[in-house]
Amino acid sequence: MTASRWPHAFFGAAAFYAMIGVSWGLAMSISKDHSTYSAHAHLNLLGWISMALMGTFYALLGQRVPNWVKITNFTLSNVGVICMISGLYLYLGQKGPPSVFGPLLAVGGLSVVSGFFVFGLTAVTTALRKPSLAA
Numbered sequence: 001m002t003a004s005r006w007p008h009a010f011f012g013a014a015a016f017y018a019m020i021g022v023s024w025g026l027a028m029s030i031s032k033d034h035s036t037y038s039a040h041a042h043l044n045l046l047g048w049i050s051m052a053l054m055g056t057f058y059a060l061l062g063q064r065v066p067n068w069v070k071i072t073n074f075t076l077s078n079v080g081v082i083c084m085i086s087g088l089y090l091y092l093g094q095k096g097p098p099s100v101f102g103p104l105l106a107v108g109g110l111s112v113v114s115g116f117f118v119f120g121l122t123a124v125t126t127a128l129r130k131p132s133l134a135a
């Protein structure tokens, strides 16, 4: 069986969000403007930590999970992080009107939650599945 590239995709995205997240933290510290700290925190926790944990699961325990499940999880989680964090940034930093940040927060929030449900159901069904003889 060839190794899946999906854990790499999750880790690549996680590392990308981490670089933005810690730079954001540094910018807040230097500028002493902490108004968007909640968006920074959510970017680091959803984008960096959660995405890296999902990648770890697919690399170690979820190798037999079908690719369409990983693609769905990856797409929902990334659309969620991008929309939710940009919406939070506009809202908290008062940098955009409700007509812009409202839809971003709605799509982002629903997408993040859906991504966690795809991941959660996959993790539970994987745990309940009978192990193969080789495992």
Ligand code: HEM
Pocket (backbone or CB within 6 Å): 021, 022, 023, 024, 025, 026, 027, 028, 029, 034, 037, 038, 040, 041, 044, 045, 048, 049
């Ligand atoms: C160079 C790295 C980082 C810097 C300079 C930094 C800086 C900051 C600053 C200035 C705040 C605002 C604190 C406040 O106003 O209350 C903050 C909040 C926060 N950061 Fe970071 N951060 C960094 C990395 C991270 C990472 C890696 C995570 C999580 C994985 C994280 C999670 C949080 C959380 C949860 C909060 C909210 C804490 C609260 O309620 O006050 N940060 N950070």
